[in-house]
Amino acid sequence: MAKRGKSGGRASRPATGAVDVSRGGRPGVPDEGVYYIDTGDCELIADQDNSTGWLLKINGVMSSHIDLADPLFLDFEYMRWMAALIESRWPPSGTPSGAATSAGHKLRGLHLGGGACSMARYFSAVYPDARQVVVELDGKLAEYVRGWFDLPKAPLLRIRVGEAREVTETLTAGTRDFIIRDVFAGAVTPRPLTTAEFNQHVKRVLAPGGLYVVNSGDAPDLKNAREDAATIAAAFRHTVIIADPAMLKGRRYGNMVMAGSDTPLGEDPQLARRLLGGAVPAHLWDDGQVRAFAAGAPVRHDPPVES
Numbered sequence: 001m002a003k004r005g006k007s008g009g010r011a012s013r014p015a016t017g018a019v020d021v022s023r024g025g026r027p028g029v030p031d032e033g034v035y036y037i038d039t040g041d042c043e044l045i046a047d048q049d050n051s052t053g054w055l056l057k058i059n060g061v062m063s064s065h066i067d068l069a070d071p072l073f074l075d076f077e078y079m080r081w082m083a084a085l086i087e088s089r090w091p092p093s094g095t096p097s098g099a100a101t102s103a104g105h106k107l108r109g110l111h112l113g114g115g116a117c118s119m120a121r122y123f124s125a126v127y128p129d130a131r132q133v134v135v136e137l138d139g140k141l142a143e144y145v146r147g148w149f150d151l152p153k154a155p156l157l158r159i160r161v162g163e164a165r166e167v168t169e170t171l172t173a174g175t176r177d178f179i180i181r182d183v184f185a186g187a188v189t190p191r192p193l194t195t196a197e198f199n200q201h202v203k204r205v206l207a208p209g210g211l212y213v214v215n216s217g218d219a220p221d222l223k224n225a226r227e228d229a230a231t232i233a234a235a236f237r238h239t240v241i242i243a244d245p246a247m248l249k250g251r252r253y254g255n256m257v258m259a260g261s262d263t264p265l266g267e268d269p270q271l272a273r274r275l276l277g278g279a280v281p282a283h284l285w286d287d288g289q290v291r292a293f294a295a296g297a298p299v300r301h302d303p304p305v306e307s
Contacts, residue, residue, distance in 0.1 A: 030054055030068070030148045037140040044148070047075075054148070056116045058141070061186065064116030066149050071125040077280040078255040079119055081242040082213050083126075085259055086178055088271040089211055092126050106131055110176045110205070112164040112193065113183035114138075116145055117157070124152045134159045135167045165192045171205045179206060181214040189217070194228060197302045199235035199260075206262075212236065213259045220250045226297035229258055233291050234299045236260025241285040241293065242275060248283060258290075 034043045040059040047053030052069035055062065065075035074080045090107055107130040111120050114136030123130055136142045139161040151157055160167060164183050179202055183193055192198060202212050214232070218225040233239050241248075243256040259265055266272075266284050275282040285293065 035144060037144070038138045039141075042141055042144070054116075056145075058115070059186075061184070064118050066116045066118055066121070068149065071121045074118065074122055076118075077244070077278065077282070078215055078257055079122070080278055081257045081275060081282055082119065082180060082215070083122060084271055084274045085213060085240070085242065085257065085266075086123070086211060087126065088266075088268045088274075089209075089261075090127070090177070108175060108177045108207070109133070110168075110171070110179045111135065112168065112179065112181045114142060114145065114159060115182075116149060117151055117159070119180060119182070120157055121149065121151055124157055131155055132157050135162055135164050137161070137163055164190075165198055165201070168198070168201050168205060173204045174207045176205050176210060177207055178211045178213060181212070184217065187217060188224075189214075189228075191300065192302070194231060195300045195302050196231055196234055199231060203235055203262075209261070209263050211259055211261050211265075213257060216256045216258050217254070218256065219253050222250050223297075225256050225258075226294050227300055228256075229290055230294035230297040231300045232258055232260045233287075233294050237262055238265045239287050239290040240266040241290050242282050244280050244282050248285070 030044060032044055032046050034041050037058075042059075042063075043057040045055040045057065047055055047065065047067075050067060053065060053067045053073075053075070056064040056066070067073040067075070074083060107123070107127045109120070109123060109130060109132040111117070111132065111134040114134045117134050120132045120134050123132060134142075134157065136145075136159055142159045142161055145151070146159060151159075164181070168179075181189070181193060181202075183189055199212075206212060212232070214228065216225050216228040229239070229241065238261050240259050241256055242259075244254070246252050247254045247256060266286055272284050275284055
């Protein structure tokens with residue numbers, strides 16, 4: 001869910017095996033139309049403002065944008081905020097501080113929620129040696145996306161079909177530098193991906209200095225965002241929130257980017273300037289502001305296991 005939305009997990013609907021029920025499009029070639037997938041349907045839409053751009057809807061919800069000519073173009077503002085935060089932690093080679101931080105290390109990323117793989121494609125361009133895994137619930141969607149959008153091949157970018165929590169629980173400890181949670185069922189992240197117990201699995205999988213970044217969507221009452229923030233703050237010593245002022249003040253329905261780490265976040269002044277300089281200027285809240293925002297909100301937990 002986002003401005004121009006974002007979706008990950010979908011409600012199940014029987015698939016019929018038909019492809020492109022509107023215009024006779026072909027899997028493997030971007031072509032406008034509606035396609036049946038394992039969890040319902042997706043719609044591929046040509047971007048009227050960008051001759052090489054494509055929009056992807058999943059079960060009627062705007063999910064992703066891809067520019068086939070430019071993997072560095074991110075149409076959704078919350079994705080640009082995520083990119084800025086991760087690049088602040090690991091400056092790419094070619095930037096003033098990039099050589100020292102990237103020398104001898106291949107960045108390892110895990111994306112929970114696939115969509116069109118916009119973020120993974122972006123980071124493959126920014127960090128050419130990165131190793132990334134995208135976890136996507138819908139196998140047919142993953143098949144279409146890999147064909148339509150010419151994604152980097154394994155081992156640089158692998159798409160693993162499965163449920164995000166189940167996959168995360170199977171991963172080896174200390175094997176990911178960053179984990180991005182961007183999974184939605186309609187407008188809501190599935191609760192099993194928002195609990196304290198799941199956050200502990202994320203912490204286990206992250207390497208020292210690793211970064212957990214989430215797309216937290218909410219209505220103006222910000223109840224969900226406060227609970228998300230409280231749960232992340234309970235798990236991680238250092239946190240930040242990135243959002244535009246209207247969202248932070250509860251004036252609209254939209255997205256916040258939240259992050260947690262075992263090492264300090266958001267201290268680079270260039271990050272704050274980059275966020276303010278975007279098409280949708282965003283503010284960066286430090287750990288103290290995040291904890292004040294979350295004060296009084298409950299930490300989410302898994303339901304009790306029935307004996």
